[in-house]
Amino acid sequence: MDSGDFSIPPPAPTITGPRSPAAPAPPPSENVFGPPPENAFGEPPRLAGQASNLRKRIGSALAALVAVIAKFFTAIKGGLLLLPKLKLLTTSGTALVSVAAYSLFWGWPFAAGFVVLLFVHEMGHVLQLRREGIKASAPMFIPFLGAVITAKSLGENALAEARVGLAGPILGSLGAAVVGVAGALTGSTILLALAYVGFLLNLFNLLPVVPLDGGRAMAAMAPWMWFLGFGALVAMVFIFPNPILLIIVLFGGMETWRRWQQRKTRSLEQAAYYRVSPRNRLLVAAVYIGLIAALAFGMHETHVLTSAGHSFRTV
Numbered sequence: 001m002d003s004g005d006f007s008i009p010p011p012a013p014t015i016t017g018p019r020s021p022a023a024p025a026p027p028p029s030e031n032v033f034g035p036p037p038e039n040a041f042g043e044p045p046r047l048a049g050q051a052s053n054l055r056k057r058i059g060s061a062l063a064a065l066v067a068v069i070a071k072f073f074t075a076i077k078g079g080l081l082l083l084p085k086l087k088l089l090t091t092s093g094t095a096l097v098s099v100a101a102y103s104l105f106w107g108w109p110f111a112a113g114f115v116v117l118l119f120v121h122e123m124g125h126v127l128q129l130r131r132e133g134i135k136a137s138a139p140m141f142i143p144f145l146g147a148v149i150t151a152k153s154l155g156e157n158a159l160a161e162a163r164v165g166l167a168g169p170i171l172g173s174l175g176a177a178v179v180g181v182a183g184a185l186t187g188s189t190i191l192l193a194l195a196y197v198g199f200l201l202n203l204f205n206l207l208p209v210v211p212l213d214g215g216r217a218m219a220a221m222a223p224w225m226w227f228l229g230f231g232a233l234v235a236m237v238f239i240f241p242n243p244i245l246l247i248i249v250l251f252g253g254m255e256t257w258r259r260w261q262q263r264k265t266r267s268l269e270q271a272a273y274y275r276v277s278p279r280n281r282l283l284v285a286a287v288y289i290g291l292i293a294a295l296a297f298g299m300h301e302t303h304v305l306t307s308a309g310h311s312f313r314t315v
Contacts, residue, residue: 090138090140091138091139091140091141094140094141094142094147095115095119095141097141097143098111098115098118098141098142098143098147099111099112099115101143101144102114102115102143102144109190110190110193110194113179113190113191113194114194114197114198115141116175117172117175117176117179117194117197117198117201118139118141118146118147118201119139119141119147120171120172120174120175121147121168121169121171121172121175121201121202121205122139122147122148122149122168123139123171124167124168124169124170124171124172125149125164125165125167125168126138126139126149127167127171128163128164128167129149129151129154129155129164132155132156132160132163132164134151134152134153134154134155135151135152136149136150136151137149137150137151144244145244145247146201154216156273157272157273157274157275157276158219158220158223158273158274158275158276159220159276159280159284161216161219161220162216162217162219162220162221162284164216165213165214165215165216165217165219166213166216166217166284166287166288166291168202168205168213169202169203169205169206169213169291169295170287170291172198172201172202172205173198173199173202173291173294173295173298175198176194176195176198176199176201176202176298177195177298179191179194179195179198180192180195180196180198180199180298180301180302183195183302184301189304192302192304193302193304195298195302196298196299196302196303196304199295199298199299199302200295200299202291202295203292203295203296203299206288206291206292206295207229207232207233208225208226208228208229208232209226209229209230209232209233209252209256210226210252210255210256210259211251211252211255212229212248212252214229214288215229215252215255215256217284217287217288219274220274220276220280220281220284221281221284221285221288223259223260223263223274226256226259226260227256229252230249230252230253230256233245233248233249233252234249237249
């Protein structure tokens with residue numbers, strides 16, 4: 001009886017020829033036969049390396065671009081913080097240019113004093129605009145044309161516009177008066193001449209035509225006076241031919257026409273803007289006429305055209 005055990009017969013011996021020494025296997029990175037193996041992306045190793053380098057270069061370029069943009073916005077932020085200083089530089093820079101331009105005709109001392117008087121005049125407008133709750137720019141000087149300021153508006157109504165317009169000649173007249181008193185006390189003809197020109201400048205600005213200060217006052221008093229003032233300005237161009245007067249005539253004509261066309265619409269907005277009480281009209285008229293009288297008196301007292309044989313042209 002079988003015991004139930006079994007065994008696997010040994011494999012049959014194989015017959016082989018004489019063995020030769022084993023040849024070394026090629027390194028994994030080399031492939032002796034056939035094309036190079038593909039990587040996980042289906043690309044040959046060399047192409048994969050080139051793509052990797054390209055990605056690195058693109059990443060570096062993007063990082064550099066982001067850095068440049070960040071520096072750009074940092075510079076803008078710094079510029080915004082420097083805006084107040086830039087405004088100061090604009091005022092002082094244009095003032096120096098104006099002094100240099102006026103000095104070609106009047107000399108440095110007189111030119112510097114004249115620019116200071118212009119600054120005082122313009123600051124009258126700036127201070128009154130701030131009192132009206134309106135932000136105004138710093139004065140900017142334009143050689144042979146004076147100085148200008150910019151603001152979103154001149155007030156909520158014609159009365160506010162008149163206050164802003166008259167504030168410049170008021171403060172400017174006070175500045176010229178201070179110079180005139182100093183000239184009288186010291187006997188300086190240069191200071192007297194400077195005061196004279198200051199009074200003349202403020203008086204000229206009271207011509208009742210926009211955009212001059214007198215035209216601002218007329219908005220609250222009698223807007224029809226704009227045409228009378230414009231006619232006087234045109235007459236001055238023929239009597240005293242001057243390119244500066246011609247420029248003022250051109251701007252005055254366009255501004256007068258524009259505002260008169262607005263008034264002709266008779267809209268509620270226009271009616272509300274020009275609605276001024278009789279009492280306030282009289283107050284504006286009193287200040288306006290008083291300024292003209294004071295400026296004429298100041299010009300008379302500081303007149304040095306023939307004083308002691310001195311000619312104003314040589315100042």
